[in-house]
Amino acid sequence: METNLNIALFEHINATPDSPAGWLLLAEVSAVYLIWFIPALLVIGWLRGSDRLKQPLLEAFIATLLALAASWLIGFLWPSPRPFMVPVGHALLEHSPTPAFPSNHATIMLTMAFSLMLHAKTRRIGRYLLLLALPVAWARVFLGVHFPQDMLGATLLAATMALLVGANRNWLILPFHHRVARRLYHLLFAPLIVRGWVRR
Numbered sequence: 001m002e003t004n005l006n007i008a009l010f011e012h013i014n015a016t017p018d019s020p021a022g023w024l025l026l027a028e029v030s031a032v033y034l035i036w037f038i039p040a041l042l043v044i045g046w047l048r049g050s051d052r053l054k055q056p057l058l059e060a061f062i063a064t065l066l067a068l069a070a071s072w073l074i075g076f077l078w079p080s081p082r083p084f085m086v087p088v089g090h091a092l093l094e095h096s097p098t099p100a101f102p103s104n105h106a107t108i109m110l111t112m113a114f115s116l117m118l119h120a121k122t123r124r125i126g127r128y129l130l131l132l133a134l135p136v137a138w139a140r141v142f143l144g145v146h147f148p149q150d151m152l153g154a155t156l157l158a159a160t161m162a163l164l165v166g167a168n169r170n171w172l173i174l175p176f177h178h179r180v181a182r183r184l185y186h187l188l189f190a191p192l193i194v195r196g197w198v199r200r
Contacts, residue, residue, distance in 0.1 A: 007088060009148040013141045014089040023142075024092065030139035031093055034132055035105055038064075038112055041125070056122040060115035062172070063165035067111040067157055068104060074153075075099030083144050093143040102153030103146050109133035110158035118166045 045057045080101035084091035116126030137151040
């Protein structure tokens, strides 16, 4: 059952079909497309970045995968409805009736952001991602596919998983990075590395 505060916050943020078209367009772009910065960052970072960048990116990627696995488990064990499943408010973005808590979009962006902020080399990138996550979280509530509590849950899950993986990087991340990820990268991209098109 959704709490009164959660529903009240949702109704305060949620748009209506009569909301300004500019706000609706901005929300759709934020809700759907901003998340593509994450795979772009991972690809560009690994192809063009140094080892000092690749290792934090790998750590953030693994933390994000683990956070998504935890998110799926939470949704499976304690499924929470989306607003249009209650029903309450206006759903202005098409979405399947999957469990809402925590938000996967926010989980992905926030776990990447928090994890990258644990490293001096990538702290600025992490802060930019954190700023980018704010319009994503707002837009998905604004368009009626999430409650505010879904974003709070994503924030707590992302911070917890980033810290857990970061605290265990010496045995969880570094061996995998040196023994598997780097070797696989050199094997797959050897022709491009020789030509100097991507970083070694």
